[in-house]
Amino acid sequence: MPSKKFARVDRQRCVACGACMKVCPKGAVAVYRGCYAKVDEGVCVGCGKCAKTCPADCIQVLEREAVK
Secondary structure, three states: OOOEEEEEEOOOOOOOOOHHHHHHHOOOOOEEOOOOOOOOOOOOOOOOOOHOOOOOOOEEEEEOOOOO
16 A cells, blocks of 8 residues: 655756655655656655755655545
């Protein structure tokens, strides 16, 4: 069962520095083709470390919608 939260990157503001990728404890973040960070939402546990580390402030931690 996935966690209640997950991270999402604003691709337009991301500078692809890789800081988020380095601090992710689950390895859920990768820089896609050197252009922007991408989060594997199925692996992400929503800890928020990436959002706190991001110098461009372009990562949000969101609530997952409950599956009914």
